[in-house]
Amino acid sequence: MSIKDKVPVTILTGFLGSGKTTLLNRILSEEHGKRIAVIENEYGEVGIDQGLVINADEEVFEMSNGCICCTVRGDLIRVLGNLMKRRDKFDYVLVETTGLADPGPVAQTFFMDEEISSEFTLDGIVTLVDAAHIDQQLGRSDESSEQVAFADVLVLNKTDLVSDDALDTLESRLRDMNRMTRIIRAENAKVPIETVLNLSAFDLDQILKRRPTFLEPEYPFEWTGVYDLDAGKYELMLEEGPDPEMSLVALDNQGESEEELKDGAESSVRLYAEKANTLEPGNTIPYGDHINLKLEDKGNKSFILNIEKPTKIGLFTQHTAEEFNMKVIKSEENKEIPFNIERFWQAEHEHDDEVGSIAIERFGDVDPEKLNTWMGRLLSEKGIDIFRTKGFISYAGNPRRIVFQGVHMLFTAQPDKEWGNEPRRNQLVFIGRNLNEKEMQEDFDKCLI
């Protein structure tokens, strides 16, 4: 049976009072042409309006081997096992968990039980958070941070009760915890249905189509300026700043619309993943390359920009222009050319929560054997703390991309589409508790060829 014939399942998690039942009712009452079977674990005060609803007590079954990845949800196996025989009655399944549910066993059920995995496919995990209360909940309980960590989609609900500033802060906190997730703000759980159903969140190809780097952006650069430049020679002047060096990517033909800026940022993120070429003052800046400007000397330092024909140059810089009083000067006229537009980006920063995401992005190929050894060791040692793993890898000698998916220690690695002309690269995201980013990145680097 191919994945297309399997019934998709969405898991709806969130603390009591976060609006799960409201969202469920909304989904059931909307015209979407799907016949949805609901498995409900919480007897909320608000009833479910319609649909095929099955109540089941949550039953978490641990196994004698003590392995947490073998922990499954017995109630789901039973109920889904029965639903399997009534496939003509529905074409989608929604599982609503109780507020205190650990999403791990729910997700693992779809990997661990052969009967279930042969008929159903986990489409995605949607977590509702109550914008007014999640801050305290995250401090108090492991379950709420795990629900955030597992989410493919986070619905930041009840936004009307919280100020915009507080929402921004909260969103960035949640984003730190889970960089794979998509955050949707909502009042009264009002979200477009297509943002929560049929996500194919476990189908990486779909995710990559939506977002080529699939990580919600957290950029290795803080600032972009777009300069409209005629043909000629220019200098990029920098004064002393907070760092003795600065990374930069210069792109030509950079558009000024938000979309074009984001496209540019996306390309720059990939370029930033490559090793930087160091430039001394007086050197010429190449386009489309990750470079590192040496800024140790006192006073003004300048680097050369050669423009052959009129174009717009986008500079994606590690720090803001202001920090180095960075200017573009036309050499012949000694005239400063101001930027047409500037854009600040959310930069990578320190993470406070125990639960966080680690992203590894590298160009090139990995040695499959080394990678397997490393992943095997990592997951056996840290599997309890690693909630989800997602990503793709370029195996040396393999024309196809290898897609990784994991929940705790369980992971699958499958060949996916061919690389074709795309540059070969690796992207892995780990979401977990107390993960050592530096160590993991270094270990991954050792797997590169």
Next chain:
Amino acid sequence: MPDIEPFSPRGMFHEGWTAEVNDYAIACGWALKGKQFIVGDVAGGLFAFEGDTGKIIWEKENTHSGGLLAMAIHPEGEIFATSGQDGNVQICNCHEGKVIKTLDLGKGWVEHLKWSNDGLFLAIASSKKVYVLNEIGEEKWISEDHPSTVSAITWSNKNELATACYGRVTFFDILNNKTNQKLEWQGSLVSMELSPDGDIVACGSQDNSVHFWRRSTGMDAEMTGYPGKPSHLSFDDSGKLLATSGSERITVWSFIGNGPEGTMPGELCHHTEPISSLAFSNKGMLVASGSRDGSVVASFLKKDGNGDLVGAAFAGDLVGAISWRPDDCALAAVNAKGVVNVWKFKVRTNLFSKGFK
């Protein structure tokens, strides 16, 4: 050659009859000493056929709103019980299908029904509770809540009921409302069978193993290495062979001698997809299996659990349930498309094999 008498073809499955029910058939069984065959479908349809011809005798629809979950025919074959997602249990008469008694046990699914061997009691599992009724549907005993949903029930003797749930098997003396024994094992027990003498308890576990206990000695053992969870278990009538399956393969443990601990089990590999139903014949060492691929196979086993295929047929789609006629001279299979197949099954007895003299 006057000594040689002709006998029927050698294949063990002979054409019998076929019929259809309205939905995915999940339960079936023989009533009235094999004169009638009753089939239940997932939507709650019940159908009674003439055992020899397949002619419909009666049919009923929507017996349980939300769907049927279990059916059990009384050992005398005059009445049967059904249960469903509506939390109800019905006891019906086999001749006309008329409801004799309906019990409402509340909201939970009623997933398991078992008549005691002497037919005096009906055990019912619904969520975490087990109920015992007498033949006319009067409540005789109710268990306390089990720690989790009860996953299997079976009678160990006429007054003793065994229940399985997450982490344990419990034996209840239902007449004296007493717990006789608790066997604990941290694992999700998904199936349970007892040897006919009630001594050996075998359970399939979610962690792809079969766990068994000998009640008389207190010894227990775990058989691991199954590719899937062993949902299907069946003892032969002597209690010497236990057929188990959690994949397309059937593993047979032999309790003869010191086994099965430390012995190699027998293996039957006749199906291409996982087994969906498994049943020993009422007498003898014949085991029938039905698979998700629609194949139905009968194998004749030796004492060590290995065996030979003696017949095979195609049931058309995933085999929902199989059932041997009480005299073992017919085998029935019902499938996910609602098709009923009944084959005559010929065992080569001395009488038949005269031709070889």
